[in-house]
Amino acid sequence: MASETLTSSEYIHHHLTNLTFGRLADGHWALANSAEQAKEMGFWAFNVDMLGWSLVLVLFFFFLFRGVAKRATSGVPSGLQNFVEWMMEFVDTSVRGSFSGKNELVAPMALTIFVWVFLMNFMDLLPIDWLPWTAEKIGQHVFDKDPLHVFFRVVPSADPNITFGLALSVFWLMLYYSVKVKGIGGFLGELALQPFSAKNPVIQAVFVPINLILELVSLISKPVSLSLRLFGNMYAGETIFILIALMYGAGWIMGPFGGLLQIAWGIFHILIILLQAFIFMVLTIVYMDMAHQHH
């Protein structure tokens, strides 16, 4: 917690505000000093902390796995190689289980999504004040800013922009492979001629708009639910960690109780972050499989 006296709602607000870089009202580009200023930036604002952490994590994943792959031996594998092989096998089994098409992109993409989302979720398990506190100190002493105006969030998947970015990438790939595999006609036919169809062309023409509405809704809902599911889980988890952290400041009785709660929620959260990463991966595979299926 910052050294100045913050009320609990200010503390929560402070923790839920991104470090935003964007265009200020007077026209030049800078970091926002408050949540209001960040809001005024409108569309062209970058959540620097989220982008930074997701990049750091994906580079960590890349170099870790690359290093293991380069040093891989055919003998009895050691600890890290063992872990990576187990991971590959796990993803491979999942892809073989639910993907029936022929595409070399899907398995590596599933591996990337699984590990990346897991790492992004994992940032939630770090004590919530460590990194923001470090950022505040750096902001105060290196950049000479007021520590209360240094915002820093560390869980990229608790930001809807990041999860929507992931889900939209999956969505574009889905559309791309739908069109590539089935042709533009096949793809449109899938949208317009299902689930109701008739032999009589007149009745079929009546069914087309109904089908279009139904299928378009289910198509659009896929990326939305994919991203909101991850965002909702992680945001709720992060907020609950913040609420628990508030108890530390509430006296000798509430403090230890908060500690117990944090341990309990942290252990439960290990299950959630794994499960959410796994579900994101499985649904990606399933969507890709749907895109590859002929009717």
Add this chain to the structure above:
Amino acid sequence: MEHALLYIAGALMMGLGALGAAVGIGILGSKFLDGAARQPELIPLLRTQFFIMMGLVDAVPMIAVGIALYVLFAVA
């Protein structure tokens, strides 16, 4: 007044979401135990599917909780 409505909105979101998920996960768990009792050798397979489904069912109230907390702390 507006703030009070926001709090009520958050409470409704969390409460109704939890209600639906409670029924859903209850049914899911009872079926899982049913299946496990009938064919104990299928438990590993069933457990994986059970967790996937639970993650899917669980997502709806979790989204609601996330949005409710967002409404309470970021909007209000």
